[in-house]
Amino acid sequence: MTTVSSPARRHGVRRATPRFAVVQFPGSNCDQDAYFAIRDVFGCPVEYVWHAERTLRGFDVVILPGGFSYGDYLRAGAIARFAPIMEAVRRHAERGKPVLGICNGFQILCEAHLLPGALVRNIGCRFVCKYVTLRVENVNTPFTNAYRVGQQVRIPVAHGEGRYVCSPETLEELNRQERVLFRYAGSLENPNGSMDNIAGIANETFNVLGMMPHPERAVERLLGSVDGRGVFESLIAAAVARA
C-alpha cells in the first residue's frame, strides 16, 4: 500500500487524501485495474477488501469494481447483493460517504437497492466491448466536479447486461433531480439500449454513483484515453473539500 503524506496530514489536521477500498467478490475482474489507477496514477492509499469482510472502517471511498461476481448467475449482481460486505457498503453510503460502482459494481448497487432500476441483457443479446462517447450531465457531485457540464468523454464499456431500465416514475425522478450524471452521447453511442441513453446514475444524496463505462480503464494516454481520470480527480477534490 502506498501512503501519501498530504500537506494536511503533515500539519496534524484531518487527512485530505482519501483512502480507497476496492471490494473483491468471487469473479471480480476489474479490481486490479481500479487498484492500479488509484495507487499508481493518483498516488492514493488503497486496499482490497474481500466480500466476506463486514467492515469498511477507515476508508473514505468504496469502489465496487467490474467483473462477473458469482458468475453473473441469476442476473448480474443478484447474488453479490447478499455478500456480508454489502451491509458495510450500505452503512458507508448512509453516512454520506462516496460509493462508486463500476459496471458489475453498478449492477450490484441496483440489485442491493442502493440505486433504483436494474441492468438487464443488452439489446441484441451480445457482449459489447468498445469505446463509447459519454456526455457529462451534472458536475455538482463528488464524482464529476472535475468535468464541465456537457463535456463529451471517451470511456470504454465491456458488458453483456448493461441495459438500464426503470419505471417511468423513477425515470422522471432521476431526470428531475439531475441524478443522471453520464449519458451515452446520442442513441448511436448507446451500446446496450439503455433507457434515455443512461450510462450512470446517482442516489438522491449524490454520494452513490453507478456507471456502466469503466473510468479506471481510461486513465493513461498509452491505453487510449485519459477521459476517465475526472472521476477519480473529482473524488480526491471532494475529499480535500470535506477535510
Ligand SMILES: NC(=O)CC[C@H](N)C(=O)O
Ligand atoms: N466489466 C464488467 O463488469 C462486465 C461484466 C458484467 N457482469 C456483464 O454484464 O457482462
